Amino acid sequence: MNHLSNNELQSLIDGAIMNGERSRLMAHLEECDRCRREIEFHRSVTRVARALPSVKPSANFTERVMTRIAPREQSAWLRWTLNNLGNIFGMIFVLGVLGYFLTTPKLFTFQTSNEPSKLTEALQTYHGLYDNAKTFIVGQAEKLKGNPPAVSAATDETGKIPVMVVSSLLLLVLLDRFVFQRISRVRMR
Structure with missing residues (x-):
């Protein structure tokens, strides 16, 4: 039964x-x-x-229970650091790679054949994209100032590094926000 x-x-x-x-x-x-x-x-x-x-519970009963079970507040800088850990590691990685490539110019000049290496081609493409982004940003800034954009044949070598760093960081932030955090949320469920 x-x-x-x-x-x-x-x-x-x-x-x-x-x-x-x-x-x-x-x-x-x-x-x-x-x-x-x-x-x-x-x-x-x-x-x-x-x-x-x-x-009837004592007068401080609720207060004592709530202080014991309430989660401890993390300080704002610690919470910010933990939430942006992916951005921080990405920035360190990008700056490290950029520093390595900028301090070792022989890396790109040594070739055993007449054809450019795949790494050189990839970096030239990457460099071209950054040049286009820089030109666009400078043009937009000039439009906002009210000045007509100046067309110059020579590129500003000193401005390339900050534009590359800022663009890389922007890319990393977007990757972190839209990809890595969604993956971590799915894994935590």
Whole structure:
């Protein structure tokens, strides 16, 4: 014989069962002594608990409990650092790679064949994209100032590094916000 589950017993005691389900459970109780004793035991415990005088908690009870269970607040700089850890490591990586490439010019001049290496081609493409971005940004800045954009044939070598760094950081921030944080949220679920 299948006995009633604890959920069914508790729902029957609380009166939270629909009529059709209630009649099925009551029919089972008429046949099963074990479930009937269990129901009577639960009802007697409920009666005794309701008959006890209620105890009023001390004045500071809620405050003490809340201080123990409340999460500790992290300082703002620590929370910011932890939330932007991907950006920080990305920035360190980009600046390290950029510093390495800028301090070792022989890396790009040594070739064993007449064809440029894949690394050189990739860096030239990357460099071209940054030049285009710099030209666009300078043009937009000049438009905002109200000056017509000046067309110059010579590129400003000193301005390339900050533009590359800023563009790389922007790319890393976008990757962090739209890719890495979504991946970490999915993994935490």
